[in-house]
Amino acid sequence: MTAVKWPGEWLRGVLQLCVLSALEAGPTYGYAIGQRLEEAGLGTVKGGTLYPLLGRLESDGLVRSTWAAGEGGPGRKYFQLSDAGRRELHDRVLMWRQFTAATALLLPAAGTTEEES
Amino acid sequence: MTAVKWPGEWLRGVLQLCVLSALEAGPTYGYAIGQRLEEAGLGTVKGGTLYPLLGRLESDGLVRSTWAAGEGGPGRKYFQLSDAGRRELHDRVLMWRQFTAATALLLPAAGTTEEES
DNA sequence: CTGACTAGTTAGGCATACAATCTAGTGTGC
């Protein structure tokens, strides 16, 4: 999917879930997380957003970080989910699904508005 | 559905869509909008949030307001969608659907994390 | 008159995406 620019308000909140989700498959570093999220259709997640978020997740005990030498580049800071992080991801994903289901019921079906106008 | 307390970050952004959607069926007033959103599962939308939002929508030309006498209560400020508001609702709903679809693909399926832990 | 419910209004606090800026490591070409 090409770069889509979602409203920042929409990213707010769910971005944490997406980052935790990106870590579920195993440890990885910030730059790679950003790339993965972009490929997945989230648009460009700016470093000014991603790194403070990763910092908050670590402060909250949801992820842990370790430094490793880069592969022909600068060093990399690898992040991995803690047990608390896995639980948080699981709980929040369930809630998010309920939330989006509720909003889907409330919002008009696609095409409805256009047909009336 | 009983009152659920969604994170404020999640409401941010989509709340505008939900309010516009509540107005799609016809003019109504703030208090009733709040009730409708609560019944729909959005949780309690505080007046401190709802009224400034309605004000912004009006400033942006997406809704118009008129005062009417209340039915055995205080006066009511009725809001209705403008043409621009209808178009905005339609466009944004499509985008929201795309956004939630993209995030659904990225997030783990419910139960996956639990089975691995 | 008091309290409850109905309706609307406002301001400051807080959290976080965005934009901007910066540091630093490695490799390539000149």
Added chain:
DNA sequence: GCACACTAGATTGTATGCCTAACTAGTCAG
């Protein structure tokens, strides 16, 4: 060795909107 590009991470100030708190005001019932 220097400049540039790409890789990686970090930080800060601004803008935005939900939350909290507080408030005003109309109507009805006890």
